Amino acid sequence: MKVLTANRLADGEAVWYANGGWAETIDNADVAYDKAAEDRLEAIGATASANNEVVDVNLIDVTVANGVVEPVRLREKIRAAGPTNRNDLGKQARPVAARAA
């Protein structure tokens, strides 16, 4: 399972592709369950990159448990939440992004 992630060009904010746009949290990211869906996300990423909306576009591995999208690698977990030494920073600091887990 994979989701599409990038950083927004203008401010560098980490974003995930969700519901036809780029969301600031991973929670509702579009999950690709098969190769065809991955190809679709990849194409979306390439277009968004070419349109200068985002930079550093990547498909990353995730797991989905009880509807919660969780990155596999620690690096991506930290990107999705914020620095582990400062829970007042990053996505984890936002009330709306309160993680179910």
Next chain:
Amino acid sequence: MYRYDEFDHDFVQARVAEFSDQVARRLAGEITEDQFRPLRLMNGVYLQLHAYMLRIAVPYGTLNSKQLRMLGHIARKYDKGYGHFTTRQNIQFNWPALSDVPAILADLASVEMHAIQTSGNCIRNVTADHFAGAAADEVADPRPYAEILRQWSSVHPEFSFLPRKFKIAVTGAERDRAAIQTHDIGLHLKKNAAGELGFAVYVGGGQGRTPMIAKKIRDFLPEADLLSYCTAILRVYNLYGRRDNKYKARIKILVHETGVEEITRQVEAEWQELKDADLKLPEADIRAIDAYFAPPALAERPEGDEAVKLARLDSKSFSEWLDQNVVTHRHPDYAAVTISLKAIGEAPGDASDSQMEAVADLAEKYAFDELRVSHEQNLILPHVARADLKAVYDALVDIGLATANSNLISDIISCPGLDYCALATARSIPVAQEISRRFASLERQREIGELKLKISGCINACGHHHVGHIGILGVEKKGAELYQVTLGGSADENTSVGEIIGRGFSSAEITDAIEQIVETYLGLRLDRNEKFIDAYRRVGPAPFKEALYAGEAKAA
């Protein structure tokens, strides 16, 4: 300290205008990321995990109050209220928007600062002893030479596209506090028998995945020949340094593969062509730059002795801070103060906007407006009257910066690691925090004595783990963080690269392992005066291996 002349002002302003235009074109979609990346890197803008990162140059680690106050302002206005001081005496902001960078650079230019050449394959910020100009043991202030190198290397047309980045460090004292032997070029300013100033020149040091100690290729280079000789080194490197493999592109590899004798011969041959030409530094020019670094007029303050004595009796914590964070100044009535950015449990090198402003106020009030950033990620007030030490201490207590741990186990160098860095393979800040909490007791730390612990979150070694008395390298193994421990490294005049002690430790085990190493040292040292590094050099790795792994061998 150095003041920009008209040329410097115009140069920096022109660069701000140029980069602002480049950012505008990028945001308008007129240039691609591939076109923009090298341009942003030339101006210190990286893309990290959460956001962009802006690295600002602090030339040879010297700042005035106005500049530090501006850094505090930038932290508050454009970032998230803090900045991170680095092992290259620079500062990094972790959260700036690309669209704000032009405004940040304009603010910086207004206080004679910039982010030029803080990235890219060019000559980076020249670093220097953080006690330069104050140290009792230096022959002369090394910073004028660092400034000469800065002027020479800024947008140097021949050396802006080197095989790889290039770092120069300068010290003016026998006791090396600038880690010169871990740099591409290390310069040790000294006097010859005739009393003339010159340099011992070291080449080919570096850390990263292939740590190398620099080799001395010249014992005495007259000061007038500084630029011609450095040019000769850079030319040899630019010509023969490998461009086919990023990991073999630093000059350390060239020196290692070519051999020190042959590289010396090549440099000397090149230098013969250059030494009597236009790169020879005129005496008047050196002295003119020197004048910018003229020490402040230090009035006699003999009351300091008595004041310190009384304050010591009055406060144990002040007394401990004095022992640990205050060092001898060349003027007996003054001292140099280390402001630890390593409060127990905090991220090494981080300072908040209000801390920066408060420290700037202190520098203005008590330290002749001068500040330094040390490569050990602390701030320094280089000239404080001993009579004012208690007032400075009290003010530092108020802002949470009076931790008396300079050179102790909790004075940890740590890179940002996986909490921020796109290259990292493991976290380093939380490891530093946990070790610092484990050894929180100052009494215990002082009992252990001088111990330099350094942590990197990947093989690039930004956290200098190779030269830590205890070094920790975080890697990713089977999806989890694993911490490899090296012992016996050192970054002073007796530079050594630490040896890997054995299998790595998980994040849950690493603090216990460090404690085990420390307890082993305490058990085997000859007496309290034998420092960790000296004890390690005496006994070698065996007792530490035994302590860490013997149980496993028996179990297996």
